[in-house]
Amino acid sequence: MDPLADPVPADVPAAQRPVKEPTPASGDRRFCPGRGGGCYRPRGMAVARRRRPAEGSLTFLYPRGFWRWAATPGLVWLVALFVVPFYAIVSMAGGSLDPATGTAVPQWNPAWWDRASFRYVLEQLLAPDGVYHVVLLRTLRYVAAAVLLCLVIGYPVAYHVARLRGRRRTVALVLLVLPFWISYLMRMLAWVGLLNDEGLVNRILVFLGILQEPYPWLEGKSVTVILGLVYGYVPFLILPLYAALDRISDAMLEAAWDLGASSFGTFVRVTLPLSKQGILAGVAIIMLPMFGDFYTAYLLSGGRPDTAMIGNAVQSLLFETTFGYAQARGAALVTLLALFVSVLTLYYIVSTARTTREAAGA
Amino acid sequence: MSAIALPSRGSTSLRTWIANPWRRHRLLALWTWCYLAWAIVPVVIAIGFSFNAGRSRSVWQGWSLRWWVGDPDLSVLHDPTLTSAIRQSLVLALATMAIATPIGVALALGLARWRGRGSGAANFLMLLPLVTPEIVLATGLFFTLVFLYPLPRPGTLGQIAGHVTWSIPYVVVVLRGRIFGVGSELEEAAMDLGAPPLDALRRALLPVLSPAIFAAFSIVFALSIDDFVTSQFLATDLRTQTVPMLIYSAGRTAPNPALNATATLMLAISLGALGLGAAGMSRLARRRGIEAEPADVASLRL
Numbered sequence: 001m002d003p004l005a006d007p008v009p010a011d012v013p014a015a016q017r018p019v020k021e022p023t024p025a026s027g028d029r030r031f032c033p034g035r036g037g038g039c040y041r042p043r044g045m046a047v048a049r050r051r052r053p054a055e056g057s058l059t060f061l062y063p064r065g066f067w068r069w070a071a072t073p074g075l076v077w078l079v080a081l082f083v084v085p086f087y088a089i090v091s092m093a094g095g096s097l098d099p100a101t102g103t104a105v106p107q108w109n110p111a112w113w114d115r116a117s118f119r120y121v122l123e124q125l126l127a128p129d130g131v132y133h134v135v136l137l138r139t140l141r142y143v144a145a146a147v148l149l150c151l152v153i154g155y156p157v158a159y160h161v162a163r164l165r166g167r168r169r170t171v172a173l174v175l176l177v178l179p180f181w182i183s184y185l186m187r188m189l190a191w192v193g194l195l196n197d198e199g200l201v202n203r204i205l206v207f208l209g210i211l212q213e214p215y216p217w218l219e220g221k222s223v224t225v226i227l228g229l230v231y232g233y234v235p236f237l238i239l240p241l242y243a244a245l246d247r248i249s250d251a252m253l254e255a256a257w258d259l260g261a262s263s264f265g266t267f268v269r270v271t272l273p274l275s276k277q278g279i280l281a282g283v284a285i286i287m288l289p290m291f292g293d294f295y296t297a298y299l300l301s302g303g304r305p306d307t308a309m310i311g312n313a314v315q316s317l318l319f320e321t322t323f324g325y326a327q328a329r330g331a332a333l334v335t336l337l338a339l340f341v342s343v344l345t346l347y348y349i350v351s352t353a354r355t356t357r358e359a360a361g362a
Numbered sequence: 363m364s365a366i367a368l369p370s371r372g373s374t375s376l377r378t379w380i381a382n383p384w385r386r387h388r389l390l391a392l393w394t395w396c397y398l399a400w401a402i403v404p405v406v407i408a409i410g411f412s413f414n415a416g417r418s419r420s421v422w423q424g425w426s427l428r429w430w431v432g433d434p435d436l437s438v439l440h441d442p443t444l445t446s447a448i449r450q451s452l453v454l455a456l457a458t459m460a461i462a463t464p465i466g467v468a469l470a471l472g473l474a475r476w477r478g479r480g481s482g483a484a485n486f487l488m489l490l491p492l493v494t495p496e497i498v499l500a501t502g503l504f505f506t507l508v509f510l511y512p513l514p515r516p517g518t519l520g521q522i523a524g525h526v527t528w529s530i531p532y533v534v535v536v537l538r539g540r541i542f543g544v545g546s547e548l549e550e551a552a553m554d555l556g557a558p559p560l561d562a563l564r565r566a567l568l569p570v571l572s573p574a575i576f577a578a579f580s581i582v583f584a585l586s587i588d589d590f591v592t593s594q595f596l597a598t599d600l601r602t603q604t605v606p607m608l609i610y611s612a613g614r615t616a617p618n619p620a621l622n623a624t625a626t627l628m629l630a631i632s633l634g635a636l637g638l639g640a641a642g643m644s645r646l647a648r649r650r651g652i653e654a655e656p657a658d659v660a661s662l663r664l
Contacts, residue, residue, distance in 0.1 A: 071472025077382040081527040087503025160390040183588040185609040186625040190408035199420040292495030345493040
């Protein structure tokens with residue numbers, strides 16, 4: 001087993017990592033209450049390969065199919081209200097006009113899907129003079145800038161808190177997770193109050209002589225929206241980073257030091273590579289909602305078109321009018337957005353599954 | 363070994379001081395505490411302005427409870443738009459809690475222990491909502507509820523359905539760690555002593571899981587109370603407006619600090635639920651003799 005491998009999934013915080021207890025070897029089943037006369041291996045159960053004595057033996061204790069039935073309500077719910085909705089989006093995007101009302105209706109049969117909405121949205125996204133082209137580029141720019149700033153701000157914080165001990169660490173951790181419990185919209189509302197013409201930020205800047213007169217922060221400024229995104233999402237990046245950095249043992253750093261590495265060298269050659277998983281997981285976690293965000297730009301720029309992101313385009317297509325192809329085009333845009341972020345999604349799931357498997361199998 | 367100079371405390375060489383990984387990182391500490399202040403202080407200021415005597419949400423004009431209870435028309439206590447939003451937020455949160463937690467607990471148990479055809483796909487399906495942008499799920503739910511299902515319609519029921527869908531994976535993630543940690547010894551012992559499987563589950567396993575279940579309750583509550591996109595997309599009229607939706611629609615135009623007061627009240631309720639969850643969790647854990655896991659509640663909002 002590679003000692004450097006990341007043994008715990010990124011979404012499991014340090015304090016609740018499963019404590020490994022000495023478990024009997026996989027063949028050793030001292031307690032096998034007689035169900036059909038002793039222990040047998042059910043079809044499809046590769047006990048030896050999985051090496052999971054704790055859960056494996058439960059298969060023998062409970063009635064056949066018990067756990068599958070326990071999972072069924074949740075799975076049915078997720079299929080009905082998560083999988084089917086995905087299909088509904090595509091069906092709506094492939095829908096056509098209802099002649100009676102003049103609004104788009106979904107086409108449930110894939111054979112009759114109308115590709116016009118998709119073609120329209122794709123053209124507007126990719127053509128240099130398309131309506132959504134500039135929005136797409138702006139979204140990519142904002143997200144890239146916000147993620148970079150989040151890393152620059154968040155990494156030192158996560159690093160420092162992971163090195164803290166005792167009471168300070170507890171206080172810092174509580175303050176780190178506090179923003180999670182404050183509504184995102186309320187945190188943006190706080191900035192609306194601060195960035196007004198007569199808000200605290202402008203008054204301080206004018207008082208210090210940096211500005212001659214109040215700056216209209218809230219009137220469609222890119223910098224405000226980007227900083228708003230950073231403010232909103234950086235806590236979600238810091239926590240996985242913290243979890244990854246907390247897992248790096250002091251022994252590793254001591255070894256680097258003993259072998260003559262400088263402080264900087266230790267960071268670049270030990271700490272940074274060991275926290276790579278946390279960085280990637282955290283970046284994926286904050287990028288996903290950022291691509292669908294429309295409320296930050298709306299609240300911090302009053303819904304002006306010069307700071308609109310993809311999310312704003314989706315929102316206005318879906319809810320400003322139901323007439324014509326608007327909702328179908330909105331659905332097509334959402335489909336493309338989902339396809340685009342699914343790259344991130346898949347990466348995240350694969351890496352989480354890998355670390356979970358390592359945690360369970362190690 | 364003379365090439366490696368071990369730094370001693372009080373070494374005067376600047377080079378050694380910088381290279382010493384065990385020195386106190388003053389710059390890092392400053393950066394961290396500045397960040398924490400930056401993350402919290404704006405919200406504290408917004409809370410403070412809910413006690414402003416004047417109409418401004420940016421200029422301080424003295425203390426008053428005017429926007430909480432004093433004003434006969436516009437305060438949190440008296441403005442029907444505000445009270446209705448608060449009520450709607452609470453109704454959604456309580457209903458989501460009541461539905462999502464049992465379903466999620468059963469799903470977590472099932473997924474942790476069901477090994478067979480389909481379990482891999484089921485695990486994958488459970489993870490998907492966690493990594494789907496909320497706008498995608500909300501759009502899909504909107505179309506599904508409008509065009510496909512006769513029930514639930516958009517409105518309160520639709521919003522609850524959306525919040526539950528969104529919350530189930532979080533319950534599973536919270537419970538999963540605990541289930542892996544517990545193992546099967548307790549149930550084996552119970553069955554050895556003659557308990558039928560369901561009794562072993564109910565009387566041996568669930569009590570051990572109860573702190574995590576408690577944590578799941580408060581996480582679902584907070585998720586639902588803070589939810590914006592799903593509530594917004596599945597709303598129908600003013601009666602289905604929640605507090606985050608109110609902030610969204612009135613944040614730029616609100617004429618007075620009653621909006622801040624409303625947001626503050628919701629924050630207090632949310633933190634109260636967190637405190638209650640944490641307290642109940644550690645009480646339960648103590649009574650059952652399990653190690654408490656405050657991190658369960660605090661940090662699983664990813």
